[in-house]
Amino acid sequence: MIRLEHLSKTFSTERGEVHAVRDVNLEVPRGELCVLLGPSGCGKTTTLKIVNRLIPHTAGKIYIDEEDTDQFDVVRLRRNIGYVIQQIGLFPNMTVEENIAVVPRLLGWPKDKQKKRAAELIDMVALDRGMLQRYPKELSGGQQQRVGVARGLAADPPVLLMDEPFGAIDPINREVIQDEFLKMQAELKKTIMFVSHDIDEAVKMGDKIAIFRAGQLEQYGAPDDVLAHPINDFVADFVGGDRELKRMRLIRIVDALEGHAPSVRAGDSLETAAQKMDQTGVTVAVVVDADNYPEGYVARADAEGGAGKCEREQHPLANPVKLNQDLRTAVSRMFTYDTDWLAAVDERGRFAGIITRAGITETLHAKARGKGTA
Ligand SMILES: Nc1ncnc2c1ncn2[C@@H]1O[C@H](COP(=O)(O)OP(=O)(O)O)[C@@H](O)[C@H]1O
Ligand SMILES: [Mg+2]
Structure with missing residues (x-):
C-alpha cells in the first residue's frame, strides 16, 4: 500500500550537508500499522514529511497503491493521506470543530457535511460533542491529542501518518489513548506510518517496527521478531536488555x-x-x-x-x-x-x-x- 524506494533526503545547511534520510526501502501492507522507531534526529519526522510532500525529497520514489505520489495533485494527496503532526499543532485561533474540518474545508466539502463529519469524529475519539465549539487552549493535553487524531482522520484517508501522536501526555492517559486508538484501528484498518521513539509504544502499537539509525533503516519486522532477533548491537541496545520481558507482553497465557x-x-x-x-x-x-x-x-x-x-x-x-x-x-x-x-x-x-x-x-x-x- 505504501512503498518507499531508495528514498533519500539531504538538507544543505551552512555547516554542510545533512543526510537526514539515506536510501530507505520500506513497504507497509494495506491495513497495517508500521512504527518508525529510533532515537531523536534519526530521520523519522523527515520521512513522514516527505511522504506527505511537506518537504521535497532528494532521491527515490514513494508509491501509494502502486502509484507514484509525485503524480498526485494536492487534492488527491490530501484525500489519500491524513497527517497527525508532532506536538499536536492545533490552530489556536480555530475551534475544535474548525480544526477537525481543515482538510474537508480544503477539499471544498459543503459546510453541513463538514459539521456532520466533525461530530462523528469527536464521538469516535471519545470526546464530548460540547467540545466542538471550544478552543484548543480550553482542552487538556490528552483531549488535544484526540482532536489531533480526529483531524488526521477527517477526510477518511486510506493512509494515515502519525508523528509521535501520543507523545505529549502523561503515561497513564497515554496508555488509555493508545488502547482506544488500537480499538479504532481494528475497525478502520487504515494503513499507518506511526513515528515513535519509545520501544514500549512501538511493541504495543506496531504490526511491524522499522528501526532507524542516522537516516538509515536498520531492521524491519514484526515486534516479536525484532525483539527475538535484533540484527546488530545497535538494535539490541535500542530494544533494551529486557527484551525477553517485552516479548512476554506480546504473548498471551x-x-x-x-x-x-x-x-x-x-x-x-x-x-x-x-x-x-x-x-x-x-x-x-x-x-x-x-x-x-x-x-x-x-x-x-x-x-x-x-x-x-x-x-x-x-x-x-x-x-x-x-x-x-x-x-x-x-x-x-x-x-x-x-x-x-x-x-x-x-x-x-x-x-x-x-x-x-x-x-x-x-x-x-x-x-x-x-x-x-x-
Ligand atoms: N529543515 C532542516 N534543515 C536542516 N536539517 C534538518 C532539517 N530538518 C531536519 N534536519 C536534520 O535532519 C535530521 C533528522 O531530523 P528529523 O527527521 O526531525 O529526526 P527525528 O524525527 O527522527 O527526531 C536531524 O539531524 C535534523 O537536525
Ligand atoms: Mg521527529
Missing part, C-alpha cells in the same frame, strides 16, 4: 498453556490424583469444585503413596491468571507468590490448565525459532 494439566475433586482419592499426575507427567493436580472453579491443589509428593481424600493434602492456590492476559502478568505473579506455576482460568473463572516457568521459556524459544531469520 493461552499460547503457553499446559491444558493437559490434571484436575481432581476434593473428594477424590489421593491415589486417583497420583495416577492422573503420572499419566500427564505434571507434578500438581488442581482441585476444582463441581462447577470447575479451582480451589486448591495437591502436590505429587503428597499424593504419592498417600491414603485418604485429596482434601487432606489440599494446599491453597495462588491467584489464577486468565487465558487472555499476557505472559508478563504470569511471570510477575510467579514472583509475588514465589512459585514456578499458576493455575489458568477462562473468562468465567473456570479451570483451563496451568502455566509454568519452563513452559514460558519453551514458548519464547519456539516463537523465536518459528520466525527467526538466523
Whole structure:
C-alpha cells in the first residue's frame, strides 16, 4: 500500500550537508500499522514529511497503491493521506470543530457535511460533542491529542501518518489513548506510518517496527521478531536488555498453556490424583469444585503413596491468571507468590490448565525459532 524506494533526503545547511534520510526501502501492507522507531534526529519526522510532500525529497520514489505520489495533485494527496503532526499543532485561533474540518474545508466539502463529519469524529475519539465549539487552549493535553487524531482522520484517508501522536501526555492517559486508538484501528484498518521513539509504544502499537539509525533503516519486522532477533548491537541496545520481558507482553497465557494439566475433586482419592499426575507427567493436580472453579491443589509428593481424600493434602492456590492476559502478568505473579506455576482460568473463572516457568521459556524459544531469520 505504501512503498518507499531508495528514498533519500539531504538538507544543505551552512555547516554542510545533512543526510537526514539515506536510501530507505520500506513497504507497509494495506491495513497495517508500521512504527518508525529510533532515537531523536534519526530521520523519522523527515520521512513522514516527505511522504506527505511537506518537504521535497532528494532521491527515490514513494508509491501509494502502486502509484507514484509525485503524480498526485494536492487534492488527491490530501484525500489519500491524513497527517497527525508532532506536538499536536492545533490552530489556536480555530475551534475544535474548525480544526477537525481543515482538510474537508480544503477539499471544498459543503459546510453541513463538514459539521456532520466533525461530530462523528469527536464521538469516535471519545470526546464530548460540547467540545466542538471550544478552543484548543480550553482542552487538556490528552483531549488535544484526540482532536489531533480526529483531524488526521477527517477526510477518511486510506493512509494515515502519525508523528509521535501520543507523545505529549502523561503515561497513564497515554496508555488509555493508545488502547482506544488500537480499538479504532481494528475497525478502520487504515494503513499507518506511526513515528515513535519509545520501544514500549512501538511493541504495543506496531504490526511491524522499522528501526532507524542516522537516516538509515536498520531492521524491519514484526515486534516479536525484532525483539527475538535484533540484527546488530545497535538494535539490541535500542530494544533494551529486557527484551525477553517485552516479548512476554506480546504473548498471551493461552499460547503457553499446559491444558493437559490434571484436575481432581476434593473428594477424590489421593491415589486417583497420583495416577492422573503420572499419566500427564505434571507434578500438581488442581482441585476444582463441581462447577470447575479451582480451589486448591495437591502436590505429587503428597499424593504419592498417600491414603485418604485429596482434601487432606489440599494446599491453597495462588491467584489464577486468565487465558487472555499476557505472559508478563504470569511471570510477575510467579514472583509475588514465589512459585514456578499458576493455575489458568477462562473468562468465567473456570479451570483451563496451568502455566509454568519452563513452559514460558519453551514458548519464547519456539516463537523465536518459528520466525527467526538466523
Ligand atoms: N529543515 C532542516 N534543515 C536542516 N536539517 C534538518 C532539517 N530538518 C531536519 N534536519 C536534520 O535532519 C535530521 C533528522 O531530523 P528529523 O527527521 O526531525 O529526526 P527525528 O524525527 O527522527 O527526531 C536531524 O539531524 C535534523 O537536525
Ligand atoms: Mg521527529
